[in-house]
Amino acid sequence: MSSISASAAGSRAMGALADESATEGALYRKVAWRLLPFIMACYVAAYLDRVNVGFAKLHMLADLQFSEAMYGLGAGLFFIGYFFFEVPSNMLMHRIGAKATIARIMILWSLISAAMMFVKTPTQFYVLRFLLGAAEAGFYPGMILYLTYWFPSYRRARMVALFMCAIPVSGILGGPLSGGIMDLMQGVAGLRGWQWLFLIEAIPSLLLGLAVIAYLDNNIRSAKWLTESEKQILERNIARENATKEQSHMTLRQLVGDLRIVKMAMICFCTVMGQYGLTFWLPTLVQQSGVQGAFRIGLLTAVPFSVAVISMLLVSRSSDRMRERRWHLIIPFCVGAAGLSLSAVFSGNVYLSLAALALAAGGSLATSPLFWSLPTAILSSAGAAAGIAMINSFANLAGFLSPYMIGLIKDATQSTNIAMFVLAGVLLFGAFLTYTVPAKLVNK
Template sequence: MTNSGNPTAGLGGLGATSSSAEQSAVYRKVTWRIIPFLMLCYVVAYLDRVNVGFAKLQMLHDLRFSDTVFGLGAGVFFLGYFLFEVPSNVILHKVGARVWIARIMLTWAVISGCFMFVETPASFYLMRFLLGLAEAGFFPGIILYLTYWFPAARRSRIIATFMTAIPLSGVIGGPLSGWIMESFTGVHGMTGWQWMFVLEAIPAVILGVAVLLYLDDGIRSAKWLTEGEKRVLEQGIAQDVAGKAVHPSLGALFSDRRVWLMALIYFCCVMGQYGLTFWMPSLIKTAGITGVLNVGMFTAIPYSAAVVAMLLLGRSSDKQRERRWHLVTPMLMGAVGLVGSALAGTNHTGVAIAFLSLAAAGVLASAPLFWSLPTSFLNGVAAAAGIAAINSVGNLAGFASPYLIGVIKDATQSTDIALYVLAGVLVSGAALVLSVPARLVNR
């Protein structure tokens, strides 16, 4: 099957190189057309993935789950995610983004809503595993999709903008989840956390249908672009691909040590990211904030700081064409923030919230800045498989991180040691980033 999302399909002669002003205008048009919509989809995706952290505030008491059970259930999501990541991204590359992303969104919406029926640890684990299977391929699929439109030199800022959906899901989802859980408790005999799962699944259904109507598979199929604008975009992609080494087979891709180094670096980023996002409501509560709605409101503060950090660092990375130190800096910020929040404890609420904001800004800004590294040397089907492989291996940290925190919390009645461990992982990841040759990624 010919992939209509292939950015160089039907390219033919490139013609004269377009001017800088013309390029900027075209890329601005593309950005406003697809990025806000993709961000909205990812806000919903991420909220449905991590809203279990808010459910925990009531769910553990109602169902008599331990912190270890919660941590394992939160993490099991990523085992399903791991198993289907690479096949999902290869399928997307073959059949096109529009149909496949819609399929992903509709299936995860149904499963997310079915969390209202969870009663036992076994059913909790099963539903989290199925949710991971359903959502697998969404994030790496979007990253792959962005490579169809934007060359490496513009990609860091674009990915950072897209990934502000993560903290925005916290800014929006925290107060929303807290309000639903507090306001709907007892309505029609259902608990607040059951209502939260049902109501927050509805937007994914709506957006899944919207993807089919709104999204294009690639440059050639975009009717809202003129022929001249398509040529400008195709020039950028063709020039970008021309500067990359091509992996002749998937075997060659997976024997490339750079791919596995990238997976290890991303593992370190994800350890911090999901350790923080799954446990943020509990950490806010530990800092001295009481009441589900108040916890939800206060989670918006760290996530707001993360939005600012992601946009500023993404813009700076593209402007300076520097990738390594722009990733190392937020990873170290995240480590300092995690340690500081643990040291502040419950006696200094304002200080703890400030350090959690630093931690959120650091760990959440790390992910989009990371993706400018592997997409600098991957293209074509290698990009589809490579991005998915890196994401799936790295996201195993999404299993390890919340489970680790849950075990440590049950054993010590505190999250402090876990936060110190996560900080150490981030520092180790920053050291690995500096082992990557600058010439490989500074594009």
């Protein structure tokens, strides 16, 4: 009888655990549906304003007599502004909350992005790109930090991937939209198509920035759409995870001297080199394969970004399910490197080049959400706010280096092929660095 009773008690305990797990699963789905669509929309708008200069380039360079290197320098200067203002912005968000920080960032960058329509000289181009980066600094790392307020690490990779799907989604939507604006609005009211592009695509950022004030909650406790019991479950899970991590405030000297953060920054640098080398130059890569017309180029750039959406979701879901981080990052690094190399080999063939670029996008864009599951598994609280911003700030210097390097190589060789091989090598180095990270630190 005692064994039967014990068995019955065990069954009841297992049933209770299953019920609790189902309840938590439903709760996290509720949180995800509340937060993810909105912050994804904000990031789509942000990324569109950040990289639409790649489409503007198709006509802007000829109109203003800019060289490829001038374009690459201007595109990259965005990240110098980002570098100087990112850590202060993220630290400010940790103190005053997401609502005020994100609204301020979005409204300011929308106004600067619209001002790009008035560019006439290289200096104006450089200054506005720098100011755009300074204005947007803190948005992306702030959103990564924001997700740590709601989701424990074993659920976070999928949430970060969903958020970062905004990058390829902005390419899927933004490619045809940008090409269409440039073709249809050319000459309207005496403005060039690229001028209308900057003006029209700044409007969503402004509207969403205003919406942040009414919609976004600073944290779990301030969410009126959650019951008290739901808040307690979410706060308990975050507190339980934070208890296992470094809690103390980290100074700048400590951040720079922390070898874990240094290595994470180097890995992130490699992900950014591939990501922005591809996104800033994808319209040009498609054009040089033999495609003509801004709208047609825009339609074809949607193909690699569509593949990237599928890749990001599948790989991150597998990573969360298996609670394995390193190999789920190493493999996309290698796939991205293979795709970039093949895009150079097949640069003269539209179909083979597009297939290679799809492979490159599927690999290189999947590295970013997978990467952030590494440092967020180690750091928390103010340490995370500073650490995430420091990592992203350093890594985004690659956003300056990557497009500028490609522009210099294209001016010198009249081809982007050598640059694609260089980017492939950087991704392979990122794979090697990831392999050296101890699995026990990040597989949570």
